[in-house]
Amino acid sequence: MAILISLNISDMLVTGLVYKGLVTFDYFRFLVPGIVVMGLFSAATDTGRRIWLALREGVVQYYMTLPVRTSGLVAAYIISGGLGGIVYSGLLLVIAFVAVPPQGIMNAILLLPFLFILATGIAGLAAFFASISRVGEIYWVYAQALQVSMVTISTIFYPASTIAQYLPGPIVVIAEYNPLSLAAGALRDSAFGGGALSTSVFANLLGVSLPLAGIGALSYWVILRTIRIRGKP
Amino acid sequence: MNRVLTLASFNISMIVAERMGLVLSWALFALQFGIFGSLMSHLVQSTKVQDYFFFYGVGLMVITVFDTGSFVGRRFVERAHEGELPYYLSLPISRRGFLESQAVYGVVATILRAGPPLIGVLAFTGRFTLPGAFFALLSLTTLGLGISGIMISFSFIAFKSIDIYNAIIAGLSALLVRFSTVFYPLIFIPSFYSPVAVFSPLTYGADLTRWVLGFDPHLLLNPILAAVVVTAIALGTLSLSAGIVDKIIEGVKAA
Numbered sequence: 143m144a145i146l147i148s149l150n151i152s153d154m155l156v157t158g159l160v161y162k163g164l165v166t167f168d169y170f171r172f173l174v175p176g177i178v179v180m181g182l183f184s185a186a187t188d189t190g191r192r193i194w195l196a197l198r199e200g201v202v203q204y205y206m207t208l209p210v211r212t213s214g215l216v217a218a219y220i221i222s223g224g225l226g227g228i229v230y231s232g233l234l235l236v237i238a239f240v241a242v243p244p245q246g247i248m249n250a251i252l253l254l255p256f257l258f259i260l261a262t263g264i265a266g267l268a269a270f271f272a273s274i275s276r277v278g279e280i281y282w283v284y285a286q287a288l289q290v291s292m293v294t295i296s297t298i299f300y301p302a303s304t305i306a307q308y309l310p311g312p313i314v315v316i317a318e319y320n321p322l323s324l325a326a327g328a329l330r331d332s333a334f335g336g337g338a339l340s341t342s343v344f345a346n347l348l349g350v351s352l353p354l355a356g357i358g359a360l361s362y363w364v365i366l367r368t369i370r371i372r373g374k375p
Numbered sequence: 376m377n378r379v380l381t382l383a384s385f386n387i388s389m390i391v392a393e394r395m396g397l398v399l400s401w402a403l404f405a406l407q408f409g410i411f412g413s414l415m416s417h418l419v420q421s422t423k424v425q426d427y428f429f430f431y432g433v434g435l436m437v438i439t440v441f442d443t444g445s446f447v448g449r450r451f452v453e454r455a456h457e458g459e460l461p462y463y464l465s466l467p468i469s470r471r472g473f474l475e476s477q478a479v480y481g482v483v484a485t486i487l488r489a490g491p492p493l494i495g496v497l498a499f500t501g502r503f504t505l506p507g508a509f510f511a512l513l514s515l516t517t518l519g520l521g522i523s524g525i526m527i528s529f530s531f532i533a534f535k536s537i538d539i540y541n542a543i544i545a546g547l548s549a550l551l552v553r554f555s556t557v558f559y560p561l562i563f564i565p566s567f568y569s570p571v572a573v574f575s576p577l578t579y580g581a582d583l584t585r586w587v588l589g590f591d592p593h594l595l596l597n598p599i600l601a602a603v604v605v606t607a608i609a610l611g612t613l614s615l616s617a618g619i620v621d622k623i624i625e626g627v628k629a630a
Contacts, residue, residue, distance in 0.1 A: 144542075145542050145545045145546050145549075146545075148546060148549060149545070149546075149549045152549050152550070152553040152554075153553065156553040156554065156568060157553060157558065159565055159568075160558075160559045160563055160564055160565065160568075161418075161419075161559070163423075163563050163565075164418075164419045164420060164423050164424065164427075164559065164563055165418045165419060165420065166418075166420060169418070279393075279396075280395075280396075283395065283396050283399050286399070286400075286403065287399060287403060290403045290406060290407060291403075291406065294406055294407055294410050294411050295410060299411065299414075299415070300414045300415065300418060304414055304417060304418060305414065307417075308413060308414060308417055309410065309413075309414070313410070
């Protein structure tokens with residue numbers, strides 16, 4: 143965890159500062175909330191890695207012997223992914239508040255439950271890819287594709303206006319409704335910018351995150367049920 | 376030499392067999408270059424870096440080379456962890472030959488992963504020339520050898536604890552990339568960070584590749600210095616890894 147935090151802190155305090163000197167607006171202040179969201183994303187997607195390892199190394203069969211329902215195991219993984227994302231991004235948020243004094247700390251606290259839901263959604267997405275990764279190391283291919291596509295097509299590194307100005311419409315829509323963009327925008331506007339929290343942002347976050355969490359939970363439940371019946375995935 | 380090439384070709388065949396991973400890496404490169412590179416080039420002031428799109432494209436290729444070199448080192452460690460290494464050591468090939476096959480494998484892996492993106496970037500930015508592409512690829516593969524050498528040199532840590540090895544490699548990767556000229560010229564790195572950037576091999580590899588491809592030399596390091604450093608790192612780390620591995624490789628299994 144310390145290494146993951148150092149990766150994101152170096153993005154925040156090195157990359158952000160350097161680009162501030164290359165870009166016309168205060169890029170450092172713009173990037174810092176995005177890095178917090180990226181940290182949440184990294185921690186939540188670790189759920190997929192843990193599920194993949196558990197399936198590959200036979201740890202799942204041990205879990206099946208415990209007096210826990212299949213649905214309980216699934217919920218535990220998804221919730222732990224969400225909690226991991228919150229803990230990790232919470233630490234980054236504290237560091238971010240030191241680097242960029244916030245204008246709305248209460249807004250940041252109010253955002254936390256929604257960031258937790260977002261993290262469970264991302265954990266679900268990672269769990270889905272881990273569950274469908276039957277052959278060799280293909281999971282890492284899926285994980286890399288997930289990370290690159292979700293982070294690149296979002297407003298973590300560039301404003302929505304820049305995306306709208308230079309990229310085609312479908313990509314603009316994807317970036318706009320990307321849960322990472324929604325979270326980064328909420329942090330920028332409300333936690334660091336001091337603006338009022340928007341109910342539409344909450345609705346969009348829930349609307350995107352809950353289905354992802356559901357899909358991931360369902361796919362992992364199917365795998366566990368298959369193991370319980372057949373003894374192997 | 377025949378045995379070295381046979382072992383190297385066996386390793387290379389596994390990359391070719393996992394074509395989907397290779398194609399996906401190219402696709403993700405195109406995604407990052409096309410979207411992130413394009414958008415950031417519009418944000419970065421042209422008075423500061425005139426052609427940031429191309430600058431970033433070369434940086435992304437250096438990252439690809441770095442990832443490939445790290446992968447070669449990590450595979451070496453994983454083989455020990457999974458018990459394959461004793462099998463390779465039982466083959467009728469010297470320890471030096473075994474490491475030479477790893478180096479050949481690393482070079483070909485770098486060419487397969489970075490070659491098509493290099494041609495794509497050059498073609499897209501209108502800078503494609505055969506000599507430029509050749510020397511850029513030479514620069515990148517030399518850098519890749521150095522990175523592989525660094526990662527294999529650290530493998531002795533994995534034989535004590537693979538978790539510590541993974542943590543050190545992840546931390547080192549973060550430092551090498553952020554504190555380098557992969558994404559921004561050295562003159563724009565704050566003075567309290569730039570001394571660290573001077574120690575990153577990626578700084579020299581990236582600037583050398585850009586110089587070979589005709590980028591504005593005022594934003595780059597001295598090309599002779601960059602070439603010397605990249606070559607020295609490749610030779611030095613490969614020799615170091617050969618020395619370390621030769622001494623500790625017998626009977627080990629990563630913890």
